[in-house]
Amino acid sequence: MQDTIQSDLSKNLGRVKSNTMADSVEVKLRQYLKKMSFKPGDALPKETDLAEALGVSRNVVREALSRLRMLGMIETRKRKGMVLASPDILQAFERVLDPLIIDDTTLRDVFELRLVLEMGLADLLYKRMTDADIDELEDIANSEINKDKSFLVKNEIAFHGKLYEMTGNSTLKRFQIMLLPVFAYVITLVDKPTSGKIDHRGLVEILRNGTKEDFKKGMYDHLKPHFDRMK
Amino acid sequence: MQDTIQSDLSKNLGRVKSNTMADSVEVKLRQYLKKMSFKPGDALPKETDLAEALGVSRNVVREALSRLRMLGMIETRKRKGMVLASPDILQAFERVLDPLIIDDTTLRDVFELRLVLEMGLADLLYKRMTDADIDELEDIANSEINKDKSFLVKNEIAFHGKLYEMTGNSTLKRFQIMLLPVFAYVITLVDKPTSGKIDHRGLVEILRNGTKEDFKKGMYDHLKPHFDRMK
DNA sequence: CTTGTACTATATGTACTACAAATATACAAA
DNA sequence: TTTGTATATTTGTAGTACATATAGTACAAG
Known part of the structure; x- marks a missing residue:
């Protein structure tokens, strides 16, 4: 019992965060960028100036800038300096x-997030969908007749991917692509992939008529095995 | 015409990305962490060792580590070194x-993403929802009778926030909180907030019976003004 | 057996210098 | 007007030095 209290401690209390200069500078810079309301492409002060203005070494500034650069908020060019960019x-x-x-908890959450998205696509x-879209989707659905399992997995991705694409929302589409590995991973964890009462061709039929x-x-029936497994 | 070709060039070709050492090291480190399949809490090599092993200066290593630290993938402690963490x-x-x-395009995409989530919550x-949840939701909905506009906005957030909370998915809930500013911003851009045919109390009634x-x-009717404004 | 104190080794955090590399800009040449 | 060339300037990288915090240890006290 004493042991469980002890082991829970680190989880419940967490660790005190000792902010580094780089952390502060990162926040400062982000505030600065917002306050000045720069437009993408606008030039930013050079590293040495920033370092001097903030009263820290260029090292620290570079660590902060490196983070912003990773997030796509800024781009740097030699001699020119830095410019603001629209972050991806x-x-x-x-x-x-x-x-x-x-x-694991987050993994399960993300899995559910995907289900929520899928159910909300309708x-x-x-x-936005066009007849051409449905035709293409039908081709994908029809191509999975009498195929082996590895093909089915790829087609599963293609089918649902096409659904997202049909929403005309490229951010959503990219989001789905990123969620794929999580989905695949969770699937393998629990059991073999089972399809619901409605298959892909059934969904196409519904979309058309x-x-x-x-x-x-129909989508709920298609995903029902996943919902049943939940909680 | 020559001008248009020139102006299109930068858009169509994009800029060549000159990978810095920090970029490479960041990728290398991420691969390393995955390959070694560290568990959260495991100790990592110290900066100087990493720098030596990778053949770069400690400076570069620190820039890469700074990024991973921002993403929550690692934590650093003085004297102890670095340990792997579960990224948020x-x-x-x-x-x-x-x-x-x-x-703007991404902004619109994210706005739609929120609508998709909302529609997929059902x-x-x-x-997962309990009677107690519905009671609480009802309290929120009832509290908005005869109140001024600023109160209504806050309550709007509280109501929909509670909905997300009722899914029992904390990642989803946090996601919603992050999406709020985008939602608020887009709302102010287009026109004054209008509520659909069904209000919050209507939604509560449906949840109960x-x-x-x-x-x-009901949710679609509630959000219909937003859907109508789309595209 | 727990708690308090002091000490020390060590890894990170920060500063600074120096130079390499790239390239925007200006200017010359065709 | 375009193309080549030189130069100045800024980022990128390396390396050194030191400050700072703290995990670990040892030991004393209760």
């Missing part, structure tokens, strides 16, 4: 969304 | 998801 919001995400390094889909509500129902 | 997948996201610095909700399908329909 998913770039940072990509680096940490690895099934092997995130904890409204966007029915607003059914209502938005039909599709939501 | 949303921490990085938080820093770039600022309406003021991301481009299945998780109906699986209606089916999952009723709720999906």
